[in-house]
Amino acid sequence: MDTTTLDTTVSNADFLATVATKSDGAALRGDYTHADEHYVVQQNWAAYTEEEHELWRKLYQRQMSLLPGRACDEFIEALLQMNAANGIPEFEKTSKELYAATGWTIVAVPGLIPELTFFEHLANRRFPVTVWLRKPEEFNYIVEPDVFHDFFGHVPMLFNPVFADYMQLYGKGGLKAMKLGGLDQLARLYWYTVEFGLINTKDGMRIYGAGILSSGGEVEFCLTPGTTSRHIHLDIERCLNTLYKIDSYQETYFVIDSFQELFDGTAPDFKPYYDKLKLGEAFPANSLLPGEVELLP
Ligand SMILES: [Fe+2]
Numbered sequence: 001m002d003t004t005t006l007d008t009t010v011s012n013a014d015f016l017a018t019v020a021t022k023s024d025g026a027a028l029r030g031d032y033t034h035a036d037e038h039y040v041v042q043q044n045w046a047a048y049t050e051e052e053h054e055l056w057r058k059l060y061q062r063q064m065s066l067l068p069g070r071a072c073d074e075f076i077e078a079l080l081q082m083n084a085a086n087g088i089p090e091f092e093k094t095s096k097e098l099y100a101a102t103g104w105t106i107v108a109v110p111g112l113i114p115e116l117t118f119f120e121h122l123a124n125r126r127f128p129v130t131v132w133l134r135k136p137e138e139f140n141y142i143v144e145p146d147v148f149h150d151f152f153g154h155v156p157m158l159f160n161p162v163f164a165d166y167m168q169l170y171g172k173g174g175l176k177a178m179k180l181g182g183l184d185q186l187a188r189l190y191w192y193t194v195e196f197g198l199i200n201t202k203d204g205m206r207i208y209g210a211g212i213l214s215s216g217g218e219v220e221f222c223l224t225p226g227t228t229s230r231h232i233h234l235d236i237e238r239c240l241n242t243l244y245k246i247d248s249y250q251e252t253y254f255v256i257d258s259f260q261e262l263f264d265g266t267a268p269d270f271k272p273y274y275d276k277l278k279l280g281e282a283f284p285a286n287s288l289l290p291g292e293v294e295l296l297p
Pocket residue numbers: 145149150154195210211
């Protein structure tokens with residue numbers, strides 16, 4: 001996250017001025033011209049082409065050939081109920097089902113949105129889903145989150161009541177962190193749980209993180225024993241203080257025993273963590289600290 005844009009008074013104009021060009025000089029991919037003050041747009045489902053629906057089906061089928069026995073049951077069961085196999089789904093339909101299950105809704109967004117807006121959506125049980133789909137040549141890798149990552153990867157877990165509560169808590173924590181200067185730390189928790197989290201189950205270690213669930217290669221890699229990546233039990237303070245990789249598979253995976261553990265660990269006030277961690281150096285992504293035990297995937 002870019003801390004230079006994190007003033008809580010940030011406006012649409014500020015956001016567009018500061019992040020309309022990324023570090024590589026390319027413009028953000030989404031069309032922000034019709035976004036409202038919460039960065040919400042219409043999905044405009046009728047505008048998707050048959051080629052885009054076909055690409056979605058291929059992405060869906062590839063992931064479903066990899067996920068059984070690797071994704072957690074909560075994800076698989078919710079995904080199958082969502083009926084998302086036949087093409088890019090209509091957000092409104094799934095949103096109604098999601099609201100009935102856990103009180104969350106889906107809102108369509110043009111792409112990346114400011115942190116403040118993102119946290120406000122989560123704090124109000126709204127999950128922002130990007131409307132555009134990647135190009136065929138990006139089948140295996142995409143830099144910015146698209147509709148496949150956001151919808152396929154994230155939405156099924158929101159049908160789980162405890163995980164859904166965790167996500168709201170995270171959003172409220174984000175709003176607090178903005179005022180406390182803790183955003184770098186809190187972003188790491190999102191990364192290592194919501195995006196790249198693993199969970200111990202009675203059947204073995206399983207994936208619940210959307211970044212893995214929507215990726216072809218990392219689904220297998222993250223559960224393969226003997227790689228250079230580490231698996232350690234989630235400790236909140238340790239996680240908040242651990243750097244992460246954005247351009248390769250993760251070098252550390254944090255593992256939980258239950259979603260309740262995740263919720264409970266996030267419930268306390270994080271201010272003492274931020275105050276302490278701001279004074280020191282963060283751990284590299286591949287570190288193993290004295291006393292830490294590596295878990296076998
Ligand atoms: Fe994501």
